[in-house]
Amino acid sequence: MRLWRAYYRPKQVDEALTILAKYKGDARVVAGGTDLLLEMQQGHKPPVTALVDVTGVEEMRGIVAENGRILVGAAVTHTEIVASELLVQKATCLVESCGVIGGPQVRNVATLGGNVAHALPAADGTTALVVLDAEVEVAGENGRSWHPILSLFRGPGKSAVDHTRELITRFRFVAATGREGSAFKRIMRPQGVALPILACAVWVKLAEGETAVIEDVRICIGPVKPVPCRAEQAEAVLRGRTLAEALADCVMAAQNEFSPRTSKHRATAEYRREMIGVLLRRSLPLAVSRAQTGQIVPEGVGLA
Numbered sequence: 001m002r003l004w005r006a007y008y009r010p011k012q013v014d015e016a017l018t019i020l021a022k023y024k025g026d027a028r029v030v031a032g033g034t035d036l037l038l039e040m041q042q043g044h045k046p047p048v049t050a051l052v053d054v055t056g057v058e059e060m061r062g063i064v065a066e067n068g069r070i071l072v073g074a075a076v077t078h079t080e081i082v083a084s085e086l087l088v089q090k091a092t093c094l095v096e097s098c099g100v101i102g103g104p105q106v107r108n109v110a111t112l113g114g115n116v117a118h119a120l121p122a123a124d125g126t127t128a129l130v131v132l133d134a135e136v137e138v139a140g141e142n143g144r145s146w147h148p149i150l151s152l153f154r155g156p157g158k159s160a161v162d163h164t165r166e167l168i169t170r171f172r173f174v175a176a177t178g179r180e181g182s183a184f185k186r187i188m189r190p191q192g193v194a195l196p197i198l199a200c201a202v203w204v205k206l207a208e209g210e211t212a213v214i215e216d217v218r219i220c221i222g223p224v225k226p227v228p229c230r231a232e233q234a235e236a237v238l239r240g241r242t243l244a245e246a247l248a249d250c251v252m253a254a255q256n257e258f259s260p261r262t263s264k265h266r267a268t269a270e271y272r273r274e275m276i277g278v279l280l281r282r283s284l285p286l287a288v289s290r291a292q293t294g295q296i297v298p299e300g301v302g303l304a
């Protein structure tokens with residue numbers, strides 16, 4: 001069976017939207033195709049009349065710093081994110097998360113936009129974008145608008161963005177300044193290439209002064225709910241304290257906050273609950289040390 005009949009490669013956002021509109025719901029956005037084409041082949045997504053490939057849309061391909069913010073195009077690949085020195089310095093957790101997605105072949109074509117649009121609570125790029133407090137630009141027939149990333153998820157695999165009529169065009173977040181640091185860690189099955197047993201991204205801002213008091217913090221652990229989420233109780237116990245004082249309380253708060261379920265693909269609930277502590281103990285000291293020293297060497301990033 002043919003999975004699509006026409007394949008378009010627009011160069012502009014408006015051109016892509018016009019093609020989607022013409023097909024009235026029977027065309028679909030594709031980027032790297034690493035999620036979509038498998039799902040279509042396996043019958044989890046229906047065939048469509050047309051695919052609209054957004055990887056040639058120039059505006060969706062850039063990584064730029066602008067007025068204290070970083071803008072990342074939705075069609076930027078994970079390999080391009082890993083290679084960006086700007087992101088290494090200013091959004092380290094994003095580099096570390098995209099750097100472990102799949103293998104080199106997947107990272108060379110798979111995009112950040114596809115990772116978010118696919119709407120899985122285990123998606124690694126999404127987990128990092130949540131702690132960067134990213135906003136997402138969505139373009140549709142009524143124009144463009146920016147949305148907090150967490151507002152775009154409706155359930156596992158269910159996005160608020162209609163992939164047959166709308167585009168995720170760009171992401172934006174505040175670039176890290178002094179006294180801020182982030183990190184990403186995950187637990188994989190030893191033989192696994194796709195999606196983690198559990199992943200954790202953290203972002204911290206330290207107060208001025210000799211002692212490393214945590215002024216602000218964001219933590220995202222996934223998958224622990226049907227949609228990506230912040231670990232708000234674990235964050236609350238860290239604010240205004242040093243990590244040495246508060247780490248054990250933070251772990252306990254996160255383990256009380258979430259009840260990861262047993263999954264035949266992703267280990268038992270008990271193991272994953274234990275891993276919440278392991279990931280927090282690995283990622284938080286790293287983020288705090290980066291915030292203190294400004295020394296950043298991304299960890300765990302694969303080679304392309």
Ligand SMILES: Cc1cc2nc3c(=O)[nH]c(=O)nc-3n(C[C@H](O)[C@H](O)[C@H](O)COP(=O)(O)OP(=O)(O)OC[C@H]3O[C@@H](n4cnc5c(N)ncnc54)[C@H](O)[C@@H]3O)c2cc1C
Pocket residue numbers: 028029030031032033034035036037038054074075100101102103106109110111112113114115116117118122123124125161163166167168169193194195196
């Ligand atoms: C072998 C393998 C290993 C993998 N490992 C991991 C892993 O470790 N971690 C992980 O998180 N993921 C993993 N993935 C999943 C996948 O590679 C990522 O989610 C990837 O980022 C998807 O991007 P894509 O460009 O290929 O999306 P596509 O497959 O092109 O699209 C995915 C969905 O998003 C829609 N879409 C794409 N771009 C846009 C856009 N700009 N606007 C609106 N809708 C859009 C499509 O219509 C489709 O519904 C793996 C996949 C494979 C095949």
